[in-house]
Amino acid sequence: RLKLAILISGRGSNMKALLEAARDPSFPAKPVLVLSNRPDAKGLETAADEGIPTAAIDHKTFGKDREAFERAMNEHLETAGVEIIALAGFMRVLTPWFVNTWEGRMINIHPSLLPKYKGLDTHQRAIDAGDAEAGCTVHWVSPGVDDGEIIQQASVPILPGDTADALANRILPVEHALYPEALAKACESIKARA
Numbered sequence: 001r002l003k004l005a006i007l008i009s010g011r012g013s014n015m016k017a018l019l020e021a022a023r024d025p026s027f028p029a030k031p032v033l034v035l036s037n038r039p040d041a042k043g044l045e046t047a048a049d050e051g052i053p054t055a056a057i058d059h060k061t062f063g064k065d066r067e068a069f070e071r072a073m074n075e076h077l078e079t080a081g082v083e084i085i086a087l088a089g090f091m092r093v094l095t096p097w098f099v100n101t102w103e104g105r106m107i108n109i110h111p112s113l114l115p116k117y118k119g120l121d122t123h124q125r126a127i128d129a130g131d132a133e134a135g136c137t138v139h140w141v142s143p144g145v146d147d148g149e150i151i152q153q154a155s156v157p158i159l160p161g162d163t164a165d166a167l168a169n170r171i172l173p174v175e176h177a178l179y180p181e182a183l184a185k186a187c188e189s190i191k192a193r194a
């Protein structure tokens with residue numbers, strides 16, 4: 001099983017879905033670390049309750065030096081022997097240095113049907129565009145924001161009168177089902193490459 005780190009910034013519901021899937025010993029990744037850039041992230045408590053080692057590295061203590069923050073994260077990742085990273089609501093843009101260091105070993109979940117709506121406010125933007133459907137995407141992380149090769153997507157309808165919150169609530173459980181499946185696929189592709 002590949003050693004998995006999950007990077008979060010907040011609630012961590014996608015993280016929880018991954019931890020639950022990984023309880024099955026036949027799941028191809030084993031969580032060894034949950035790391036947050038926010039010390040108060042709710043997901044850190046959830047991970048600790050599941051018995052997973054956690055670390056908080058507060059990006060604010062590094063000022064504008066993004067790479068110094070990432071080097072601190074990287075030390076934790078290396079010490080834990082991490083082989084694959086899943087970003088799960090991790091809300092810091094990563095530098096090319098970090099992305100290149102983990103290229104082909106780092107995946108992300110994004111709440112839109114990429115390549116549509118990279119960045120923030122994805123649900124409102126899909127509603128405002130009059131789209132018939134929205135969804136979520138798991139992709140490899142590449143230097144461009146939300147730009148890497150797509151691993152898997154799932155869609156939901158946008159209904160008349162939808163608010164961004166209503167749409168987000170419809171997509172979230174779909175994320176929770178999609179992410180473990182896509183992570184398993186990513187692990188298989190890493191193993192096949194080795």
Ligand code: GAR
Pocket residue numbers: 008009010011012013014015043088089090091109110111119136172175
């Ligand atoms: C999820 O909807 C995830 O797709 C999104 O943030 C939420 C995190 O929720 N990610 C992004 O917007 C990345 N740019 P969670 O902490 O409960 O998993």
